[in-house]
Amino acid sequence: MNTKKWTCKDGRKIRIKDMKTSHLVSVINMLEANHQNEIAHAYMFSGSLRGEMAIMDAEQGIDMMEDCDSMHPLYGELLEELSKRPIVPRWNGSWSGTIKI
DSSP states (O other), rough: OOOOOOOOSSSOOGGGSSSOOOHHHHHHHHHHHHHHHHHHHHHHHTTTTOSSHHHHHHHHHHHTTTTTGGOOOHHHHHHHHHHHSSHHHHHHHSSEEOOOO
């Protein structure tokens, strides 16, 4: 029984299994975009570092960030629920939000 809940921007909590497909796609897109922005900022910050240890620490942090498991605790649950849906968005390197019937 799936009891994992997503908290909407207005504070409402929705069980992931009860989310509309379009909402699932939007949330996944948002999480992926935010994750890529965090990585880009980390790369920009690491470029300003001096010293071998500081640079090595920053690179290790970026490597850990690039792992999808670090994206959001519910990311895997959201993807799993989306994969169960009869209507699946087309994959183009990220979820495009274009739903094919």
